Amino acid sequence: MDTQQQLDDFQRRIDNGEKIEPKDWMPERYRKQLIRIMSQHAHSEIVGMLPEGNWITRAPSLRRKVALLAKVQDEAGHGLYLYSAAETLGISRDELVEQLLDGTAKYSSIFNYPTLTWADMGAVGWLVDGAAIINQVMLTKTSYGPYARAMVRICKEESFHQRQGYEIMLALANGTEAQKQMAQDALNRFWWPSLMMFGPRDEDSPNTEQSMKWKIKKKTNDELRQQFVDQTVPQADILGLTIPDPDLKWNEERGHYDFGEIDWEEFWNVVKGNGPCNLKRLEDRNAAWDNGAWVREAAVAHAEKQAAKRVSKSA
Ligand SMILES: [Fe+2]
Numbered sequence: 431m432d433t434q435q436q437l438d439d440f441q442r443r444i445d446n447g448e449k450i451e452p453k454d455w456m457p458e459r460y461r462k463q464l465i466r467i468m469s470q471h472a473h474s475e476i477v478g479m480l481p482e483g484n485w486i487t488r489a490p491s492l493r494r495k496v497a498l499l500a501k502v503q504d505e506a507g508h509g510l511y512l513y514s515a516a517e518t519l520g521i522s523r524d525e526l527v528e529q530l531l532d533g534t535a536k537y538s539s540i541f542n543y544p545t546l547t548w549a550d551m552g553a554v555g556w557l558v559d560g561a562a563i564i565n566q567v568m569l570t571k572t573s574y575g576p577y578a579r580a581m582v583r584i585c586k587e588e589s590f591h592q593r594q595g596y597e598i599m600l601a602l603a604n605g606t607e608a609q610k611q612m613a614q615d616a617l618n619r620f621w622w623p624s625l626m627m628f629g630p631r632d633e634d635s636p637n638t639e640q641s642m643k644w645k646i647k648k649k650t651n652d653e654l655r656q657q658f659v660d661q662t663v664p665q666a667d668i669l670g671l672t673i674p675d676p677d678l679k680w681n682e683e684r685g686h687y688d689f690g691e692i693d694w695e696e697f698w699n700v701v702k703g704n705g706p707c708n709l710k711r712l713e714d715r716n717a718a719w720d721n722g723a724w725v726r727e728a729a730v731a732h733a734e735k736q737a738a739k740r741v742s743k744s745a
C-alpha cells in the first residue's frame with residue numbers, strides 16, 4: 431500500500447516540476463495510468479502504419495512514394511521507442527504485443543477508418559498527424575522522464591508528416607476539378623474522426639483530473655481539441671476546401687472557433703470495436719506477427735550461438 435507520506439512527497443516532486451524516472455518511487459495508479467497511455471500510444475503508431483502502408487505501392491510519383499515510405503517507417507520507429515519507454519514501467523514488450531493482438535488493448539480509433547483514395551494520404555498527414563502533434567507537443571512536458579524524452583524526437587518527425595500530407599492536399603486542391611473534389615471528399619470523411627482523436631469530452635473522461643494533477647497531461651481533451659480546430663480552419667481556407675461543419679464559426683468574444691457536436695454514438699461505437707476496419711486491422715497485425723515468427727526465432731538462435739561462442743572462448 432502507498433502511504434500518505436509517500437504520496438505527498440511524490441506530489442511535491444511533481445508540483446516542483448521534477449521528472450519522475452523509472453527507478454523512482456511512484457504511486458501504483460500513476461504507473462498503471464502511464465502504462466495504459468503509453469501502450470495505447472505505441473499501438474497507435476504501429477496500427478497507424480496500416481491505412482497508409484496500403485497506399486505505398488499506389489503513390490502517384492516516385493517523390494510521393496519515397497516520402498510516404500519514410501513516414502510509415504518513422505511510425506514504426508515511434509512505436510518501438512514507445513514500447514521501450516513503456517517497458518521501463520515494469521511491463522514486458524511481449525505482454526504489450528499480446529494485449530494488442532488479442533484485442534484487449536486500445537489504439538487510436540482514427541485508424542479504424544478506411545483510406546479509400548490517394549487524397550486520404552493527404553488528409554491523414556494533414557489532419558491525423560496534425561492532431562497527433564498537438565497531443566504530443568504537450569507530452570514533451572509530461573512528468574514521466576522516458577515518455578517526455580521520446581516525445582521530443584517524435585515531434586520533429588511528426589511535423590514532417592503533417593507537412594507532407596498538407597502538400598498532397600495543396601497539390602490536389604489546386605489541381606483539376608476532379609482532384610479538388612477528391613481532396614474535399616477526404617476532408618469530409620476525416621474531419622470528424624480527427625476531432626474524436628482527442629477523446630471523450632472532459633466531463634466524460636474519468637482519468638483527466640488525476641492525470642492533470644500528476645502532470646501526465648497538461649491540457650484537457652477539450653482544450654486540445656479546441657487548439658486543433660483553431661489551428662486547422664485557416665489551413666483549410668488556404669486550400670479553398672470547406673470543413674464539413676455548418677456550426678463552425680469564429681467567436682470574437684472567446685477568441686476561438688465554435689464548432690458543432692461530435693457524433694458521440696459513432697465515437698463510442700468505434701472505440702468498442704465496431705468501426706469500419708477494427709476487425710481488418712487486428713487481422714492484419716496478427717498475420718504480421720505470425721509471418722514474423724521466423725525472424726524472431728532466427729534472432730534468438732543467433733543470440734544463443736553468439737553467447738555459446740563467448741562461453742567456449744572464455745573456458
Ligand atoms: Fe508517429
Ligand SMILES: [Fe+2]
Pocket residue numbers: 505559562587588591
Ligand atoms: Fe506521424
